[in-house]
Amino acid sequence: MLPTGSNTVAISAALDLANNTDYTVLAVGDGGNQPLALLPLVDNNTAPPAGQVKVRVVHAAPFANTLAATEVSVRDKSGAVVGGLARVPFRGASGYLSLPAASYDLKIATPDGGTTLIDPKPVSLAAGGILTLVATGGANGYATGITAIAAGAAPSNPLPTFAIGPVKVRVAHFAPFAASLEGTAVRVTVDGAEVLNNFRFREFTPELDLAQGAYEIKVFPQGSASAAITGTVELDGNKRYTLAAVGNGVEQPLGLQQFEDRASAPPAGRYALRVAHTAPFAATPEATAVSIRTDGGDVVAGLASVPYGVASGYLELPTGALDIKVATPDGNTNLIDVAPLNLPAGAIATAYAVGDGVRQPLGIVAVPLGNVALEANVDQSVDGIWFNPALSGQGWSFHALPSQNRLIGAWYTYTAEGSGRHLWYTLDSCRSAPGASNCLLPGAFDNREVTLTVYESQGGLFGQPAPVVTRDVGTLTVRFLSCTQAELRYQIGSFTSGPVPVTSLVPKPGCTLGN
Numbered sequence: 001m002l003p004t005g006s007n008t009v010a011i012s013a014a015l016d017l018a019n020n021t022d023y024t025v026l027a028v029g030d031g032g033n034q035p036l037a038l039l040p041l042v043d044n045n046t047a048p049p050a051g052q053v054k055v056r057v058v059h060a061a062p063f064a065n066t067l068a069a070t071e072v073s074v075r076d077k078s079g080a081v082v083g084g085l086a087r088v089p090f091r092g093a094s095g096y097l098s099l100p101a102a103s104y105d106l107k108i109a110t111p112d113g114g115t116t117l118i119d120p121k122p123v124s125l126a127a128g129g130i131l132t133l134v135a136t137g138g139a140n141g142y143a144t145g146i147t148a149i150a151a152g153a154a155p156s157n158p159l160p161t162f163a164i165g166p167v168k169v170r171v172a173h174f175a176p177f178a179a180s181l182e183g184t185a186v187r188v189t190v191d192g193a194e195v196l197n198n199f200r201f202r203e204f205t206p207e208l209d210l211a212q213g214a215y216e217i218k219v220f221p222q223g224s225a226s227a228a229i230t231g232t233v234e235l236d237g238n239k240r241y242t243l244a245a246v247g248n249g250v251e252q253p254l255g256l257q258q259f260e261d262r263a264s265a266p267p268a269g270r271y272a273l274r275v276a277h278t279a280p281f282a283a284t285p286e287a288t289a290v291s292i293r294t295d296g297g298d299v300v301a302g303l304a305s306v307p308y309g310v311a312s313g314y315l316e317l318p319t320g321a322l323d324i325k326v327a328t329p330d331g332n333t334n335l336i337d338v339a340p341l342n343l344p345a346g347a348i349a350t351a352y353a354v355g356d357g358v359r360q361p362l363g364i365v366a367v368p369l370g371n372v373a374l375e376a377n378v379d380q381s382v383d384g385i386w387f388n389p390a391l392s393g394q395g396w397s398f399h400a401l402p403s404q405n406r407l408i409g410a411w412y413t414y415t416a417e418g419s420g421r422h423l424w425y426t427l428d429s430c431r432s433a434p435g436a437s438n439c440l441l442p443g444a445f446d447n448r449e450v451t452l453t454v455y456e457s458q459g460g461l462f463g464q465p466a467p468v469v470t471r472d473v474g475t476l477t478v479r480f481l482s483c484t485q486a487e488l489r490y491q492i493g494s495f496t497s498g499p500v501p502v503t504s505l506v507p508k509p510g511c512t513l514g515n
Helices: none
Strands: 023-028 037-042 051-058 071-074 097-100 102-104 104-109 116-118 124-127 130-136 145-150 168-176 186-190 193-199 208-211 213-221 231-235 237-245 257-263 269-275 291-294 317-320 323-325 332-338 348-354 363-367 384-387 393-403 407-413 420-428 447-462 464-480 483-491 499-503
Touching: 023 051, 037 051, 097 102, 102 213, 145 257, 168 363, 208 213, 231 237, 231 257, 257 348, 332 363, 407 447, 420 464
Parallel strands: 051 130, 168 237, 269 348
Antiparallel strands: 023 037, 051 097, 071 104, 102 124, 104 116, 130 145, 168 208, 186 193, 186 213, 213 231, 237 257, 269 317, 291 323, 323 332, 348 363, 384 393, 384 499, 393 407, 407 420, 420 447, 447 464, 464 483, 483 499
16 A cells, blocks of 8 residues: 555555455554554444344554553443443454444443543444444544444445533523413423423523533423423533523424533623524514614614524624614514613623513523513504693604604694794704704613703795704603603703603503503
8 A cells, every 4th residue: 555646655465365255454553653554354244133233343543552552442321331342452343243223322432431532423323234333543633533334335434523521511491381480390301310490481500511422301391291392412522502492382392402602701801792582482484583783773793684593603792881672674673672781891691582472571581691681662652642731732742763762753832932932842862963864872762761852943934945943952851651641851941840741642552541
């Protein structure tokens, strides 16, 4: 055998091959720890018994310079030795093991089982198969791994393996399948062992320590012997994960969702925030899509249409107040309005949108921080004409712009000098300078209280073009007590009013007194 591009023989051997016999010949060794050589193996291609699979294991990983130091054991997930393979040295090969067709989760470890050397991901072995599994690598910069050779076929690519190392795992309950928190209680098992009991919607655990590997997770409604969610998760070593129970069993099925969490610290003076959509409020991906926006309506980090089950990457944000909301993709309907967040520098968090709006309210859980305070969603419930019976012929008109968390309006009144001249003021929560196209205070309305700039325009002629001068003459503060009752205070020039109670003249449909 000659290396590609070389005229120097690397391996030279004479093989005595018998007639009517099948062989697999492996080139093994690294030329350093172990010499380069050919390893002939006699194949047995007779079919296994019905429902069985034949498996042979070969050690061709030259990771140490003595045979004793290369010895390995083959074990199942529980750590039990498989097929008596407790001390297999380099170039060692087992006989064929006849095993039931099933999914197998095996690993290559030191002879005492204390250190895992190669951890292949679970693989399903079909009945009738004949396989040779070859441990490879471990020298000259090649990672260790497993290559599967099926009878009569070329070797497959190396089997997927787990990165070996400790794992940090957090478990979260984001499945709003019942109308009460008590009704959402579950118990959780990992590989059959109970790890959580009376675990409720919106709760999450501290990070739990596991090793790399595949784990079967089952979630049982409290008091039930039947699992509502069953799933297998594959966890690579040296990583962090959150495993979340999701869905409500109606619009979206109950299931288990796996998120890989960030381990590296954000840059100095910044924090890392990810947004994940686990709120099953609709039945189709299109209907569940949301946008993430500032209170002023700007889309955050391109998150204009995020469907259920999707998470953003981590956003590295400067410290300071972050005021965002979850809205429909067009931004016209607010779904969840988050109170300003102030995360410290160095923080790493994921903001999970949770709830379905029916069984459990929509909200945000920031892991690992906890439930996030919300503001009222800006809607159009306060739109319309408002009046005070004691102020005959006067009134206020308000109109909300939910996409911008903004309130605009008009004030119909009279001049103060007693002439009875009608006077219109215009109102805007943006608080910008007269005539400005920008919004000085975007997102200033929270559907409950707001301060608006009062603008007065003079000049102009009825039905004719004419110069108009608009000036800022004061402020009007409105506190909506309900969709039918509010309280005003205003400051115009040097005059400051006391509270002025006002009532909606024509409440919006669905609005009742006290709402």
